[in-house]
Amino acid sequence: MTKQIQLFNNIAPKAFEDIEDDYFLSNEPIDNPDAIILRSAKLHDMTFAPETKYIGRAGAGTNNIPVERATEAGIVVCNAPGANANGVKELAAMSLVMASRNVLDALKWTDSLKGQDDIAAKIEAGKKNFVGRELRHKKMGVIGLGSIGGRVANMCIDFGMTVYGYDPYVTLRSAWGVDSRVKYTEDLQTIFSECDLVSLHVPYTEENHHMINSDILAYAKDGLILINLARDGLVDLDALEAAIESGRVGTYVVDFPEEKTLNMRNTINIPHLGASTPESQENAARMVINQMTDYLENGNITNSVNYPDVNLGVCRSTARIALNHRNIPNMLAQIIDFLREKNINIATLANDHRGEWAYTLIDIESDITEETLEKMINIDGVVRARIIRPN
Ligand SMILES: NC(=O)c1ccc[n+]([C@@H]2O[C@H](COP(=O)([O-])OP(=O)(O)OC[C@H]3O[C@@H](n4cnc5c(N)ncnc54)[C@H](O)[C@@H]3O)[C@@H](O)[C@H]2O)c1
Numbered sequence: 001m002t003k004q005i006q007l008f009n010n011i012a013p014k015a016f017e018d019i020e021d022d023y024f025l026s027n028e029p030i031d032n033p034d035a036i037i038l039r040s041a042k043l044h045d046m047t048f049a050p051e052t053k054y055i056g057r058a059g060a061g062t063n064n065i066p067v068e069r070a071t072e073a074g075i076v077v078c079n080a081p082g083a084n085a086n087g088v089k090e091l092a093a094m095s096l097v098m099a100s101r102n103v104l105d106a107l108k109w110t111d112s113l114k115g116q117d118d119i120a121a122k123i124e125a126g127k128k129n130f131v132g133r134e135l136r137h138k139k140m141g142v143i144g145l146g147s148i149g150g151r152v153a154n155m156c157i158d159f160g161m162t163v164y165g166y167d168p169y170v171t172l173r174s175a176w177g178v179d180s181r182v183k184y185t186e187d188l189q190t191i192f193s194e195c196d197l198v199s200l201h202v203p204y205t206e207e208n209h210h211m212i213n214s215d216i217l218a219y220a221k222d223g224l225i226l227i228n229l230a231r232d233g234l235v236d237l238d239a240l241e242a243a244i245e246s247g248r249v250g251t252y253v254v255d256f257p258e259e260k261t262l263n264m265r266n267t268i269n270i271p272h273l274g275a276s277t278p279e280s281q282e283n284a285a286r287m288v289i290n291q292m293t294d295y296l297e298n299g300n301i302t303n304s305v306n307y308p309d310v311n312l313g314v315c316r317s318t319a320r321i322a323l324n325h326r327n328i329p330n331m332l333a334q335i336i337d338f339l340r341e342k343n344i345n346i347a348t349l350a351n352d353h354r355g356e357w358a359y360t361l362i363d364i365e366s367d368i369t370e371e372t373l374e375k376m377i378n379i380d381g382v383v384r385a386r387i388i389r390p391n
């Protein structure tokens with residue numbers, strides 16, 4: 001049966017080129033989609049349809065998705081880690097240079113010369129008003145050393161800067177990619193008290209809400225350049241405005257403008273361009289489309305933010321059962337007992353958990369009816385049960 005895929009936002013069409021004919025993808029509303037593929041569209045007010053089992057974020061941040069509600073409905077939410085990281089890193093390079101060299105004010109002034117005489121002479125006379133600083137030998141702080149932060153830290157080493165990194169949750173994989181010359185610190189105060197420039201590369205979560213606040217800004221060196229290409233809610237704007245007014249923060253560069261930042265002095269507002277390149281969009285869309293087809297066709301989970309990654313390869317057995325369930329005692333025993341009672345032989349089983357949730361894939365050697373599967377949903381703790389058959 002044709003699988004219905006609800007698209008939101010502009011998803012790079014090239015990413016669909018390799019998709020099989022049995023997928024129908026549309027930005028027009030679909031009543032009961034099997035999956036949703038989106039970028040920054042906000043899903044918090046959306047009621048999920050019963051058939052929806054997958055949400056793919058063609059990008060990094062998933063704070064636009066009600067992940068907890070999706071989890072309880074047995075919907076796997078995945079993103080595209082690192083797919084747009086180069087795009088954001090390059091925008092960070094632009095932000096660092098733009099803020100250090102007064103580029104925005106200089107461009108506005110240059111533009112104001114339109115229609116005047118002796119433009120070349122006026123430029124030579126006026127350029128002294130826009131003298132800036134070079135990045136080399138300055139101290140740079142990177143908060144969050146994941147896909148983007150790691151790249152930004154390494155880039156700043158290449159600029160000849162002294163780089164400090166802060167990320168209490170860094171994964172081993174990310175840490176391996178960070179240049180050994182990056183000075184790792186375990187406290188945020190060091191970043192603010194040492195650095196001339198600080199760049200934020202963390203997700204927006206409840207815990208990270210207003211992580212940049214008056215307490216931490218009190219440690220900032222005068223004239224700090226603060227770059228936020230990560231998310232709006234990470235910075236307490238009242239505290240930031242006070243720090244700008246006092247001169248503690250010299251320039252704020254933000255990729256998530258709002259009324260307040262548009263009216264704030266010494267602020268460079270970028271219209272959320274971090275991932276707005278065909279390269280990043282195509283990378284991210286291809287990644288989630290591939291992950292989605294593998295989930296719908298084989299039940300395999302890759303790059304999930306709510307369920308564990310579990311993979312049994314291409315489905316070649318008589319049938320495969322996919323179960324989204326709570327991570328509670330006796331779960332697997334109940335599932336295995338159920339199949340034993342139905343005289344269904346298990347060929348292979350894969351199971352893993354992520355916090356309070358778990359996922360089990362079972363390849364079986366005899367067929368299972370939809371009616372029997374329905375009964376599996378009644379096993380305490382199971383929130384979704386699905387049969388997958390080989391193509
Ligand atoms: N401007 C844009 O267009 C754009 C594009 C991509 C991503 N983003 C934003 O950037 C964020 C980071 O993206 P990524 O691809 O690097 O994600 P990532 O998951 O690879 O890295 C995030 C890192 O932040 C760390 N972290 C989490 N909380 C932290 C805290 N309180 N202090 C320090 N470190 C903390 C994590 O351990 C992780 O290493 C995304 O969540 C998204 O909000 C913005």
Ligand SMILES: O=C(O)[C@H](O)COP(=O)(O)O
Nearest residue numbers: 039040059060061275276
């Ligand atoms: O989290 C992300 O990946 C970025 O904010 C990019 O968002 P976009 O896909 O809407 O450009």
